Amino acid sequence: KKKHNVTLLPGDGIGPEVISVAKNVLNLVASHEGIEFHFQEMPVGGSALDLTGVPLPEETLTAAKNSDAVLLGAIGGYKWDNNEKHLKPETGLLQLRAGLKVFANLRPASVLPQLVDASTLKKEVAEGVDLMVVRELTGGIYFGKPRGFGTNENGDEIGFNTEVYAAYEIDRIARIAFETARKRRGKLCSVDKANVLEASMLWRKRVIEISKEYPDVELSHMYVDNAAMQLVRYPKQFDTIVTNNIFGDILSDQASMITGSIGMLPSASLGGSGPGLFEPIHGSAPDIAGQDKANPLATVLSAAMLLKYGLGEVHAAEVIEAAVLDTLNRGFRTGDIFAPGNKLVGCKAMGEEVLKSIDTRAPSL
Ligand code: NAD
Ligand code: IPM
Ligand code: MN
Numbered sequence: 001k002k003k004h005n006v007t008l009l010p011g012d013g014i015g016p017e018v019i020s021v022a023k024n025v026l027n028l029v030a031s032h033e034g035i036e037f038h039f040q041e042m043p044v045g046g047s048a049l050d051l052t053g054v055p056l057p058e059e060t061l062t063a064a065k066n067s068d069a070v071l072l073g074a075i076g077g078y079k080w081d082n083n084e085k086h087l088k089p090e091t092g093l094l095q096l097r098a099g100l101k102v103f104a105n106l107r108p109a110s111v112l113p114q115l116v117d118a119s120t121l122k123k124e125v126a127e128g129v130d131l132m133v134v135r136e137l138t139g140g141i142y143f144g145k146p147r148g149f150g151t152n153e154n155g156d157e158i159g160f161n162t163e164v165y166a167a168y169e170i171d172r173i174a175r176i177a178f179e180t181a182r183k184r185r186g187k188l189c190s191v192d193k194a195n196v197l198e199a200s201m202l203w204r205k206r207v208i209e210i211s212k213e214y215p216d217v218e219l220s221h222m223y224v225d226n227a228a229m230q231l232v233r234y235p236k237q238f239d240t241i242v243t244n245n246i247f248g249d250i251l252s253d254q255a256s257m258i259t260g261s262i263g264m265l266p267s268a269s270l271g272g273s274g275p276g277l278f279e280p281i282h283g284s285a286p287d288i289a290g291q292d293k294a295n296p297l298a299t300v301l302s303a304a305m306l307l308k309y310g311l312g313e314v315h316a317a318e319v320i321e322a323a324v325l326d327t328l329n330r331g332f333r334t335g336d337i338f339a340p341g342n343k344l345v346g347c348k349a350m351g352e353e354v355l356k357s358i359d360t361r362a363p364s365l
Contacts, residue, residue: 002035004311007067007275009060009096012046012089013284014294014347015073021296021351022071022303025320028358029307033316040067044096045075045089045284055092061099065274069310070100071303072279077286098138101272103169104176105137105248106309107281109255109265114328118260118337121232129258131238132184134177135248137269139169140199142245163199165244170206176271177242178214187239189220191227191247203244224251231255252281261336263295266302268309278306292346295334297324300354323357330357 008023010016023039030037042060043051051057055075064070075089085091110130111119119126144162152158174190181188190207192200204221211219222230224247230237231251235258243251256262262282269277280298288294300320308317332353333342345353 003038004035004069004313005038005040005067006306007060007064007070008039008041009044009064009070009072010041010047011044011073011075011284012077013074013286013289015045015075015284017073017289017292017294017347018280018296018299019071019073021347021354022299024351025300025323025354025358026303026307028355029316029319032319032358033313035313035316044072045092046077046080048092049080049083049087049089055087055089056095056099061096064096064100064277067275069275069306070096070277071299071306072096072277073299074280074282074284076284077289094142097269097277098143100269100274100277101138102269102277103136103138104173104271105135105267105269106180106305107133107135107248107252107255107265107267109133109252109259111259112264112325112328114325115260115264115337117339118333119258121235121258125232125235126258129235129238131235131255132180132240133248133252133255134173134180134240134242135252136165136169136173136242136244137248138245139165140245163197163244163246165199165203167202167206170203171210172271174207174210174242175213177240178210178217181217181240182214185239186216187218187220189222189227189238189241191222191224191241191243191251193224193247194221195223199244207242227251228254231258256281261295263298263334263336264301265298266305268302268305270309276306276310278302278310292348293335294347295336296347296351297334297354300324300351319358319361320354322361323354326357326361327353 010019141163144164147161192203194200194204256265265281304317304320307313331343
């Protein structure tokens with residue numbers, strides 16, 4: 001039996017609820033596929049702060065680094081919102097991404113036929129959308145220096161951050177994006193603000209330079225404000241989008257809504273020398289935490305990405321994806337994707353239905 005060590009980082013809010021579902025799904029698919037998981041659960045974010053005083057304990061980072069793949073729920077919550085920067089749950093997540101050196105964050109957004117009605121966009125606009133946001137994850141304004149608080153010449157309090165990219169950081173994310181586009185429909189749109197920002201001017205220059213290595217991929221450029229507009233005007237024009245850390249954060253939340261819900265979108269963070277980090281793109285959803293209302297499918301689909309991109313278990317990943325579609329076909333919906341005529345279920349029940357779908361669908365695949 002092939003054994004895989006997976007670090008589970010449930011985190012805060014709905015994190016533990018959705019990770020519990022994903023863990024059951026992974027265990028069941030393992031039994032069908034003749035593989036075995038060894039899970040290690042570690043604290044991160046607010047729960048780690050409460051437990052140890054820091055948002056990313058040494059032991060958590062070490063466990064993550066020593067595993068074959070890492071699956072994270074979500075972090076954050078009202079309780080820690082006014083903490084100092086270094087004691088915020090979000091800082092723990094950024095330290096984890098930096099610690100694992102996972103600079104390439106793949107965020108696929110596709111409109112499933114089953115969920116066209118859950119989109120807030122008109123059917124003819126949403127239908128058939130299938131795009132991938134390649135988000136740079138360990139650079140840009142999230143990490144740039146100088147940063148901090150201070151006072152200006154008038155004695156006024158200031159907060160400041162720096163958007164900075166080195167050529168090597170742009171080159172490596174661009175290559176991942178071109179490779180990704182090549183495996184999809186061969187179209188790459190680089191999103192920047194090169195009409196205003198120096199960091200974006202370098203971004204565009206380097207992307208054009210790297211494009212010479214990929215003559216088969218059709219490259220275009222778009223300013224981020226226009227891209228935000230085009231995403232709701234005519235999202236089908238996009239295949240692969242590559243962009244910096246903060247634009248990618250924003251545009252991927254926006255893209256998620258075309259598909260019906262942020263509760264559906266998984267992600268894979270890759271590019272380090274060690275394990276990949278897999279997480280839904282949504283947060284800890286404090287407004288619904290502890291109420292068994294969260295949609296676990298983004299995390300279940302992140303587990304599928306973990307199998308595919310993290311462990312090379314492609315068939316097991318396909319079993320999970322097929323089970324998710326089957327569950328939706330059988331009419332089960334959490335509140336965020338509910339439409340009249342469907343069966344409204346909570347987080348746990350949705351997880352149970354995915355397990356049933358695996359049991360009935362897996363053998364026939
Ligand atoms: P959020 O993604 O947590 O929630 C936004 C809205 O979407 C809420 O109404 C929420 O109920 C809903 N939602 C999110 N996930 C859902 C799911 N799986 N099923 C159904 N509904 C879902 O974003 P926010 O409210 O801006 O942030 C809340 C906290 O989460 C903050 O502390 C923030 O820093 C943190 N956050 C963490 C991550 C992460 O861990 N990767 C990502 C984003 C935000
Ligand atoms: C995400 C989140 C994080 C980010 C926060 C919580 C640090 O919004 O994963 O999209 O901005 O990257
Ligand atoms: Mn985000």
